Amino acid sequence: MISSIVFGVLLIGAFGFFSWNVLKVRNNIRLGRDIDRNDKKSERIKIMTLVALGQKKMFTRPVPALLHLMIYGAFMLTQVELIEIFIDGLSGSHRFFKEALGGFYTFVISFIEVLSLLALVATIVFLSRRNLIKVPRLVMSEMKGWPKMDANMILFMELVLVTCIFTMNGADEVMHLAATGESYGFAVSSTLGPLLFDGMSVDSLHILERIGWWGHILMVFAFMNYLPYSKHFHIFLAFPNTFYSNLEKKGKFTNMESVTNEVKLMMDPTADPFAAPPEGATEPQRFGAKDVTDLTWKNLMDSYTCTECGRCTSSCPANITGKLLSPRKIMMDTRDRLEEVGENRWKHGKDYDDGKSLLGDYITEEELWACTSCNACVQECPVNIDPLSIIIDLRRYLVMEESKVPTELTGMLTNIENNGAPWQFSPTDRLNWANED
Amino acid sequence: MSLVVPTMAEKMAKGEVPDILFWVGCSGSFDDRAKKITKALVKILNNCNVDFAVLGAEESCTGDPAKRAGNEFTFQMQAMMNIQVLDGYEVKKIVTACPHCFNTLKNEYPELGGKYEVIHHTQLIQELINQGQLVIKDGGVFKGKKITFHDPCYLGRANDVYEAPRSLIEKLDSELVEMKRCKTKGLCCGAGGAQMFKEAEKGNKEINIERTEEALELQPDIIATGCPFCNTMMTDGVKNFEKEGSVQVLDVAELIATAADL
Numbered sequence: 001m002i003s004s005i006v007f008g009v010l011l012i013g014a015f016g017f018f019s020w021n022v023l024k025v026r027n028n029i030r031l032g033r034d035i036d037r038n039d040k041k042s043e044r045i046k047i048m049t050l051v052a053l054g055q056k057k058m059f060t061r062p063v064p065a066l067l068h069l070m071i072y073g074a075f076m077l078t079q080v081e082l083i084e085i086f087i088d089g090l091s092g093s094h095r096f097f098k099e100a101l102g103g104f105y106t107f108v109i110s111f112i113e114v115l116s117l118l119a120l121v122a123t124i125v126f127l128s129r130r131n132l133i134k135v136p137r138l139v140m141s142e143m144k145g146w147p148k149m150d151a152n153m154i155l156f157m158e159l160v161l162v163t164c165i166f167t168m169n170g171a172d173e174v175m176h177l178a179a180t181g182e183s184y185g186f187a188v189s190s191t192l193g194p195l196l197f198d199g200m201s202v203d204s205l206h207i208l209e210r211i212g213w214w215g216h217i218l219m220v221f222a223f224m225n226y227l228p229y230s231k232h233f234h235i236f237l238a239f240p241n242t243f244y245s246n247l248e249k250k251g252k253f254t255n256m257e258s259v260t261n262e263v264k265l266m267m268d269p270t271a272d273p274f275a276a277p278p279e280g281a282t283e284p285q286r287f288g289a290k291d292v293t294d295l296t297w298k299n300l301m302d303s304y305t306c307t308e309c310g311r312c313t314s315s316c317p318a319n320i321t322g323k324l325l326s327p328r329k330i331m332m333d334t335r336d337r338l339e340e341v342g343e344n345r346w347k348h349g350k351d352y353d354d355g356k357s358l359l360g361d362y363i364t365e366e367e368l369w370a371c372t373s374c375n376a377c378v379q380e381c382p383v384n385i386d387p388l389s390i391i392i393d394l395r396r397y398l399v400m401e402e403s404k405v406p407t408e409l410t411g412m413l414t415n416i417e418n419n420g421a422p423w424q425f426s427p428t429d430r431l432n433w434a435n436e437d
Numbered sequence: 438m439s440l441v442v443p444t445m446a447e448k449m450a451k452g453e454v455p456d457i458l459f460w461v462g463c464s465g466s467f468d469d470r471a472k473k474i475t476k477a478l479v480k481i482l483n484n485c486n487v488d489f490a491v492l493g494a495e496e497s498c499t500g501d502p503a504k505r506a507g508n509e510f511t512f513q514m515q516a517m518m519n520i521q522v523l524d525g526y527e528v529k530k531i532v533t534a535c536p537h538c539f540n541t542l543k544n545e546y547p548e549l550g551g552k553y554e555v556i557h558h559t560q561l562i563q564e565l566i567n568q569g570q571l572v573i574k575d576g577g578v579f580k581g582k583k584i585t586f587h588d589p590c591y592l593g594r595a596n597d598v599y600e601a602p603r604s605l606i607e608k609l610d611s612e613l614v615e616m617k618r619c620k621t622k623g624l625c626c627g628a629g630g631a632q633m634f635k636e637a638e639k640g641n642k643e644i645n646i647e648r649t650e651e652a653l654e655l656q657p658d659i660i661a662t663g664c665p666f667c668n669t670m671m672t673d674g675v676k677n678f679e680k681e682g683s684v685q686v687l688d689v690a691e692l693i694a695t696a697a698d699l
Contacts, residue, residue, distance in 0.1 A: 060622070251595025252544035256509045260549065263513040288507065317625040317648075322641030370638040373505050373630030374590040379621050395507030409506050412634035416511055420497030421463040422634055430461070431493040433472040434442040434479075 007089035007217075014221035021228035025304055028342040032297030033285070037244040044243045047384070052242040057382040061311070064129075067122040071158065074119035075235065078112045085217055110187035113169065117188050120162045127155050137310035142329040147231065147308055154232045161219045168212025171197055171205045178202065234307035238383045241305040244298055245384040250375045253392055258285055288396025291357040292338045295390060302385040303335035312377035312387060318370040325370035327377035327387035333362035334390060359394050368395050369406055440479045444493040445526045456488040457561075458528045460542065462535035463498050464665035470672065471665035477694035478534050478558050484699050485570040487561075489532070495522050499541040506631035513549065516541075520551035534558040534690060536591035536664045537629075543596070557592055559601040559663050559689050566608060577696030579609040582658040584692075585616055587648065587671060588623035589664035602663045602689045609696050614655045624648050626662075626670035633666050649674025653684065660686045 037044075050056045055072065058065035087096045098105050129135045130151060138151075170193030173184050183190045197205060227233050265271045289295050312327035313319050319326050337358045344352050368391055377387045398404045405413065412422045420427045448455050459482065465475040482489050500515030523531075531553050533539050543555035565571040584606050592598045599620045606613050618624040627637065627644030637643060649671055652660045660675070662668050665688075672686045 249540075249544050249596050251540040251591050253504055255545065255548040256513075259509045259513050263510065263517055266514070267517055287509070315622070315624075317627060317644045318638070318640070320624075320642075321627075321637075321644050321647055323638045325638070366638055369635070370640075371630050372590070372625045372627060372632050372644065374625035375594040376590075376622075376625065379594050392505075392507065396509060397507075399507035400509065405506065405508075406635050408635040409631060412631065413503055413506065413508055413511055416498045416500065416503055416515060420515070421467060422498060422502050423463065423467060425463075425467045427497065428494050430466045430496055431442070431444070431491065433461075433466060433475055434440055434491075436472070 001092070004090055004092050010218075010221060011086065011089070014225060018224050018228070021225070024342065024346075025228055025233070028338050029297050029300045029304065031293050031338070031341065031345075032295050032300040033293075035296045035298060037298060040247060043247060044245065047245050047247075048239055048243040051245075051382070051384060052238040055382065057380075057384075060380075067125055070115075070118040070122035071126075074115040078115055080108065081112050082220065085213075088213075089217065106185050109169070109184070113165070113186055113188035116162045116165050119158065123155050123158045123162070127152070127159075130155075137314040140310065140313065140326065140328075142326055142332060143308065143310075147332070150230050150232070151308070153226070154230060157219060157223050157226070161216060161223070164212045164216035164219060166192055166212075168209055168216060169193065171200075171208035171212060174198060174200065175202060175205045175209065231306065231308045234305050234383060237301065237305040241301055242384045244301065246298075246386055246389075250378055254389070256287070256396070258287065286397065287400035288398070289390070289393035290359050290397045290401070292334060292341055294397070295334070295358075295393060299334065299386070299390050299393075300338055302387075302390075303331050303338060305383050306331040306335065306385055307383075308332060309382070311380040311382065312385070315376040315380045317372055317374055317376065323367075323370035324364065325367045327391075330363060330367070330387045330390055331385060334358060337362050359397060363394060365398060365404065368398065371395075440476060441483050442479055443490045444495075445490045445528075446493070446495065448490045449526060454527055455490040457530045457532055458523070458526070459489045459491050460499075460531050460533040460535075460538050461491055461496060462533055462538040462665070465534055466496070468665060468669070470668060474534055474665060474668070474688040474690055477688065477691040477699075478562075480694045480699040481562060481565070481571065481690065481697070484697065485565050487565070492522065492526075497522075499538045499546075501537040501541040502631045502634060504541070504545065505629070506634075512545075516546055516549050516551065520546060520549060523551060523553065528553055530554045530556070532556050532558055532561045534663075534665065534688070536589040536595070537666065540591045540595050557596075557598055557601065557663065559592075559605055560598065562690065562693055563601045563604055566605070571693070571697060573608050573693065573696045575610060577609065577698060579611045579659070579692060579696055582609070582611040583614055583656065584609070584611045584659045584661050585614050585652050585655050585657045586619070586661045586663075586689075587616070587626065587652060587667055588620060589662060589667045590623065590625050590629050592663055593623050594621060602661070605689050605693055606661060609692060611659075614657060616651050616655065618651065624651065626664075626667040628666035628670050633669075643674075645670035645674040646677055649678065653678060653680060657684060659692070660684060661689055661692060662686065663689050 055065065055069065058068055084096050088094060130138050166189055169186055169189030173186065173190050173193035174197045176182065176184055177194065197208065227235070286294055292300060306328070308328055310328050316325060316327055344354050371388070371391045373388060375388060415422050415424050419425060445458065461475055464471040497519055498515055499519065500512035503515065504512035531542055533542065533555070536557060539555060539557045542553065546553070562571065586602055586606060588599065603613060624647065625644060626648055652671070660671050662671060668686055668688060675681050675684050675686055
């Protein structure tokens with residue numbers, strides 16, 4: 001009875017705190033500028049199904065993709081087990097569905113056990129890829145400190161989750177055998193249980209089984225509530241993030257309408273330069289982005305979706321050749337700054353200015369000017385994050401609001417304005433090639 | 438054979454509207470190496486009697502490097518002026534040998550009012566061959582040569598054109614060998630995003646060296662590209678390794694024009 005009440009309180013607490021944190025993330029994402037990504041719903045659903053659910057883009061690197069699939073499969077499918085855990089926890093029953101489902105129950109639990117075993121193997125390999133083999137993209141400079149700890153924490157939690165399942169089922173198997181002479185017939189624990197726990201007293205087994213049961217469900221609650229603080233939040237956001245993917249060609253950069261209006265005015269001989277803005281016209285927005293609130297909500301969702309796998313950075317030509325730019329760091333900086341801005345608004349009200357900004361305090365000009373806009377990072381991302389659009393928006397701010405342009409580029413821009421080519425050639429010479437030998 | 442290069446103005450004076458505008462681009466107009474690509478394409482167009490014209494002195498930078506550098510003002514000024522010119526000549530279809538012009542005209546002009554059908558020259562040449570207007574006998578001089586194709590970012594990833602240039606190389610009876618990083622995984626030459634016009638940021642290697650190294654590992658006779666900027670970067674890379682005697686960097690249009698003996 002008491003345990004049922006304790007369980008109920010924990011259940012409500014866990015879901016309540018999780019929802020509160022999810023709302024916080026949602027509010028932060030909504031600090032971004034508006035863009036419309038609600039068109040072409042069926043195409044969007046298709047992309048979400050292929051890329052998020054089907055993990056299509058993961059498989060360009062088959063080894064990590066397979067290992068990831070082992071954990072993903074376990075995560076997606078073993079959740080059915082929670083239904084029984086919730087019922088058992090609230091009502092005090094034991095294996096609520098066993099009687100009713102019979103052989104199918106044995107199959108389902110066995111299926112869960114096999115998936116969990118595969119996940120266990122993958123988790124151990126992942127831990128060694130990060131800590132022993134040290135795969136380059138997982139140990140780069142931006143991964144030091146908290147990001148490294150975060151990744152290891154998640155993997156450790158997964159280890160605990162799986163260990164608890166096998167402890168619970170294994171101890172239960174031995175007890176069941178002793179009491180009825182019959183095995184549950186579960187795929188893993190019916191072998192593993194007797195192997196580990198044979199000969200233990202019923203009391204010890206019972207305690208072990210409870211430790212497994214409570215350990216598992218407490219870890220589920222802890223894991224769930226850790227997610228919004230972690231890079232691991234991608235397990236949820238991968239779905240909306242791929243749904244709201246950019247459907248245009250990757251080479252197409254956004255058109256800045258605020259600029260279009262001004263250019264049209266400049267080119268219109270009848271325009272009155274002193275005319276008052278039309279009624280209801282909104283304050284002209286800043287050109288480009290200086291801080292996270294100048295970015296679009298999709299850029300911000302991207303930052304929360306990033307799980308810091310580093311496929312972008314490992315394919316970035318600038319990063320490969322030793323430049324400061326790392327697209328992954330662009331995403332991590334965006335998220336860190338957004339969390340900071342959200343926290344400030346929460347503590348000091350929405351007009352609070354901490355004097356800091358994404359550009360300058362987090363991302364430097366040197367990083368931005370190293371980008372070749374080649375779209376490799378965008379192509380590589382398994383959850384369709386677009387670091388390039390952030391880089392370009394920050395460049396736009398630098399160039400159009402602060403006139404901070406590398407000297408050689410100033411020359412190039414002047415040439416385009418003066419003679420219609422990035423080099424100093426006379427426009428009248430454009431067709432000379434046709435008459436040269 | 439001398440080149441026949443009519444301008445839109447000349448065509449208009451005769452009351453004609455050509456089927457397609459050849460957008461030469463700044464590189465194709467002014468850069469000595471890129472001019473050869475321009476001429477190779479014109480040879481192909483002339484040979485196939487394609488009804489085309491160029492803008493000549495009326496052409497101006499698409500604004501691509503300005504936009505990539507973050508200067509949307511300069512970009513849109515260029516775009517709007519070019520759109521006025523293009524619409525003045527009632528242009529419907531454009532071919533260009535520069536993937537940067539291609540991308541900008543195709544993807545970024547429509548929102549500013551400039552709506553045209555834009556194709557890359559490798560796509561046009563592919564069409565001409567498929568329609569039987571251009572015939573390459575026995576692969577020509579490139580028969581048996583080892584050729585690798587470097588994907589220009591603004592043609593490949595930016596616009597998903599991977600097959601047109603490769604299908605042309607396959608027409609040469611040569612051996613097309615792929616670099617490990619090809620097609621969607623192609624590595625940039627280092628020139629995009631306005632990098633062509635500035636020194637690279639501090640690092641431990643130039644991007645074009647990294648890319649050329651990868652190409653040279655295949656021991657090709659020819660590194661083929663479809664972009665004047667990639668061409669410059671790869672040519673510089675080959676010179677860096679002192680391989681210019683044994684490895685040529687050529688545009689696909691040059692390969693085809695030479696193979697067809699034009």
